[in-house]
Every structure is written in structure tokens, then in C-alpha cells.
Amino acid sequence: MAVFHYQGRNLDGSKVSGQVEAATVELASDALMAKGVIPTEIKLGKKDSAFEFDLSKFLTPAIPLEVLVIFCRQMYSLTKAGVPLLRSMRGLTQNCSNKQLKEALEEVTNELTNGRSLSSAMQMHPKVFSPLFVSMLSVGENTGRLDVALLQLANYYEQEVETRKRIKTAMRYPTFVIAFIVLALFILNVKVIPQFSSMFARFGVDLPLPTRILIATSEFFVNYWAFMLAAIFATLFAFRSWIQTSNGREKWDKFRLRMPIIGSVVNRAQLARFSRTFSLMLKAGVPLNQSLALSAEALDNRFLENRLLEMKSSIEAGSSISSTAINSRIFTPLVIQMIAVGEETGRIDELLVEVADFYDREVDYDLKTLTARIEPFLLVVVAGMVLVLALGIFLPMWGMLDAIKG
Incomplete structure (x- = not known):
């Protein structure tokens, strides 16, 4: 919550001042009135201690x-x-x-x-x-x-739970494979390759290029692992700081929708969530502009949220929903067609439910086939590792055998 500094008077007329935490100025005023304080001035401020660190904010998990x-x-x-x-x-x-x-x-x-x-x-x-x-x-x-x-x-929340479970199930296999690849690279560079390096050094044979690359990589990993960890953490910190900015967050969310293989899945899942949320708000009787703003916030995607807020401004200026949806360039022809038909018939909430169900089925199918689409890429990575390792280790051994026979 935000922190507001206030000045006011108690019920006996005496002056008081301090700070109160609330989501908005109105809620801060209501909280003060409930305590018997009549506020005369409320302004957004910071907490008294500039070095106060709220650890609970990082340790408290989301509900x-x-x-x-x-x-x-x-x-x-x-x-x-x-x-x-x-x-x-x-x-x-x-x-x-x-x-x-x-x-x-x-x-x-x-x-x-x-x-x-x-x-x-x-x-x-x-x-x-x-x-x-x-x-x-x-x-x-x-x-x-x-x-x-x-x-x-x-x-609505049950549908969200089911979607998240399907995503977790689809990503479990690729996550395990990538984790084991990283673990195998660590063990090879720390334990295996140094043993072969010392053996090749004792025999004094000329090493081929793949072997020299493996040994150089292993020595760099062993000697500079602390710098590598520091670089990784610094990169993660810089990336997190960048996506916390409005411009960085919007670019990153836009990139997520354009990522190969999984970008289309993310895009369809976001469109399904928007359609279901927008339909839910309209069916409940929430005004159109407020429904659009709340649906944008529920997406948790800054790029799509900004485009939807631009739609909201255009609609408030007098444009139709279908024309603003076309100009936003974030919707597929199916969604635009459903919005146009729903706008003409006055059944936009019902048609958006149909759109959400359609995209949910598409996302479900994509998630079921996601593993099959990722497997070739993972096989290429593993095969490349095995090939480089085999060439780097066996080529000098064959050279040693030829030297012994000669």
C-alpha cells in the first residue's frame, strides 16, 4: 500500500499529524475518519525511515x-x-x-x-x-x-487454476531436461574434463581443436566460477530492474508474445483470459469503459494492457468497440468478428464466452503438443554436447594410440 502523510484534528479539536497506509487517498481519509481524526491535508509521501527494509514483502507468498x-x-x-x-x-x-x-x-x-x-x-x-x-x-x-x-x-478462478495446471504440466518435461543438461555441463567441466586434461598433458601429444576448446572452457569454468556467478546474478538483477520500468516491462511483455514456439500459446491464453474477464464484467453490469480497464489489468501483460487502455480512451471519445479493436492490432480476426457481431446484436458478453472457450481448447491442444515441438530442439542440444565431448576426448586418444603403434 501507499503511505500518506496527513494533518488534521481530533474530535476535541487538537491538531494531529502522522502517516497512514492505504491504497488510495479516499481510503486513507476513510481510515482516519474511522479513528476519529478529521483530515485537513493528505498527501502521498514516503516512510519515515529511508533505509527501512520490509522483508515480509519478499517472504510473503501470493495467495x-x-x-x-x-x-x-x-x-x-x-x-x-x-x-x-x-x-x-x-x-x-x-x-x-x-x-x-x-x-x-x-x-x-x-x-x-x-x-x-x-x-x-x-x-x-x-x-x-x-x-x-x-x-x-x-x-x-x-x-x-x-x-x-x-x-x-x-x-472464473477455477478456470484460471485449470489453465495454470495445464501450463505447469506441459513445461515440466522441458524444465527437467534443461536442468539435467546444466547439471551435466557443471559435472563435466569440474570433474571429468580436468582428468583427461592432466592425462593428455603427461603424454605430451598435440591436441586437436575440439579438445583445446573443451580444456579452455573447463579451465575458465574452474578458475573463474565466482566471476561467472557474479555476472549471472548481476545480469538477473539488471534484467529485473529493467522490467520494473514501464518501458522495459512493456517491451518484455511484447517479446513474450513473439517468442518462438511458446509465443503463440501465451498470446492465445491471454486472449482467452481477456475474453472471459471482459464477458464476466459486462454480464455483471459493470460499465463498458470500467470493464475494459479491469480486463486489461487482469491480463498481467503491460503491452496488452496499454493497448486496451488506448481502446478505452478511443471508446470514451466516441469510437465503436469493433473499430478500436481493429486499430489496436492485438486481436485475431476471430475476436474482432465476434466483437463486431456482439456489438450489433447486443450479445457481446455471450459471444466473448464462445471466444474464450474456443481459445481455451486451442491452448489445451497447444500445451499437449508443446513437448513434441520442443523435443527436437532439446535433442539437437544434447546431440551437440555429446558430439563435442566425444570428439574432444577420443580424437587425442586415437592420436596417442597411433603414436604408440608408430
Whole structure:
């Protein structure tokens, strides 16, 4: 959360000042009012200690989607059964096993006791409840259909869980192969090649080029491994710092969509997520421009997010959805056609669900065949390693045999 410095007065009229953590200025003002402080000035600032290091930010894991699915399902059942909201929240807080979610629910329950709505109370915890989650609950509260909103969120997160599981399953084999290749290279350079190098040095034979390359690589690895590790960590740190910038993050996310073999899979998965999220928001009654902004944020891709926000600005300026979708150049003809038909018939949410289901099937097929497409590349890498190693070791041995026979 952001840190805001404030000045104000207590209920007795005395002046007070300090700092408060909140997601927005409005939430900071609400938090101060709840404490009995009337703010006169609130401005964004930094924490008092310039060298304060919050280790919990790095050690606290993100809440698994499975936990959110269970929470939405339980909340839906209790709301559908007519159990009062405050009683439902207290019961779910007591039975919650995830520490981070439990702490957030405890604070949400306290805010509900003070008269705050459920969506505004959850908005104070953006690391636990996403803007999509909060907006859906806000619409459900305003329309009196909170149970429907919770059911839609549960179905949405279940679909996300299934997609992530398929991706993890497809990437397991290539990850293991690459890990074993790296391990084999380490053992060869540290243990195996130095033994052959000392043996060749004792015989004093002329070494062929592949052998000299292997020995030079091994000596560099053994003598400068600390510098190699430092260079790797420095490169990773520089890369992470670069992608944290807005320009770097957008370029990296654009590159992810253009990567060979897996780029098309990532692109289709992102389009499926956008279609499902956009349809979900429209079906719940969220305004079009807000639905587009929330769908862009849910993608977790800065390049696509910026293009969608440009679409939002064009739509607010009076352009149609289909024309802005064409100008964005991020959608396939199928998505554009469905958007155009849905815009004409007023059933854009239903057609986007069809698009999402289509792309989910495509992604599922691509993930099942991903291993078969990656295997030739991995075989070439392994075969190249074996060839270089065999030539580097056996060529000088054959030379030694010829020298002995001669």
C-alpha cells in the first residue's frame, strides 16, 4: 500500500499529524475518519525511515487461486442460504487456513462492524483482493445479487487454476531436461574434463581443436566460477530492474508474445483470459469503459494492457468497440468478428464466452503438443554436447594410440 502523510484534528479539536497506509487517498481519509481524526491535508509521501527494509514483502507468498476459489464457493453458499453477511465473514475467518487471507478477513470483518460495505472493506487489501474481485462484489452489492457475483468469481478462478495446471504440466518435461543438461555441463567441466586434461598433458601429444576448446572452457569454468556467478546474478538483477520500468516491462511483455514456439500459446491464453474477464464484467453490469480497464489489468501483460487502455480512451471519445479493436492490432480476426457481431446484436458478453472457450481448447491442444515441438530442439542440444565431448576426448586418444603403434 501507499503511505500518506496527513494533518488534521481530533474530535476535541487538537491538531494531529502522522502517516497512514492505504491504497488510495479516499481510503486513507476513510481510515482516519474511522479513528476519529478529521483530515485537513493528505498527501502521498514516503516512510519515515529511508533505509527501512520490509522483508515480509519478499517472504510473503501470493495467495493461491485455489484458496480464493474455496472462499468464493463458501461465501456463495452462505449468502445463497440467507446467512447474514457479518456472521458469514466471522465464520469464514475462523475456519480460514491461509494466514494472509485470514488477517485480511479479520480486518474486513472489523470494517463491516463499523458500517463499511464489503467491497470497500476488501478494497483496502489490494494484495489479497484484486480490483476485478472488488468490482464484481461492488456490482453484486448494488444489484442485490451478491451470491451471483460470488459464483461467477468462483467459476472464473477455477478456470484460471485449470489453465495454470495445464501450463505447469506441459513445461515440466522441458524444465527437467534443461536442468539435467546444466547439471551435466557443471559435472563435466569440474570433474571429468580436468582428468583427461592432466592425462593428455603427461603424454605430451598435440591436441586437436575440439579438445583445446573443451580444456579452455573447463579451465575458465574452474578458475573463474565466482566471476561467472557474479555476472549471472548481476545480469538477473539488471534484467529485473529493467522490467520494473514501464518501458522495459512493456517491451518484455511484447517479446513474450513473439517468442518462438511458446509465443503463440501465451498470446492465445491471454486472449482467452481477456475474453472471459471482459464477458464476466459486462454480464455483471459493470460499465463498458470500467470493464475494459479491469480486463486489461487482469491480463498481467503491460503491452496488452496499454493497448486496451488506448481502446478505452478511443471508446470514451466516441469510437465503436469493433473499430478500436481493429486499430489496436492485438486481436485475431476471430475476436474482432465476434466483437463486431456482439456489438450489433447486443450479445457481446455471450459471444466473448464462445471466444474464450474456443481459445481455451486451442491452448489445451497447444500445451499437449508443446513437448513434441520442443523435443527436437532439446535433442539437437544434447546431440551437440555429446558430439563435442566425444570428439574432444577420443580424437587425442586415437592420436596417442597411433603414436604408440608408430
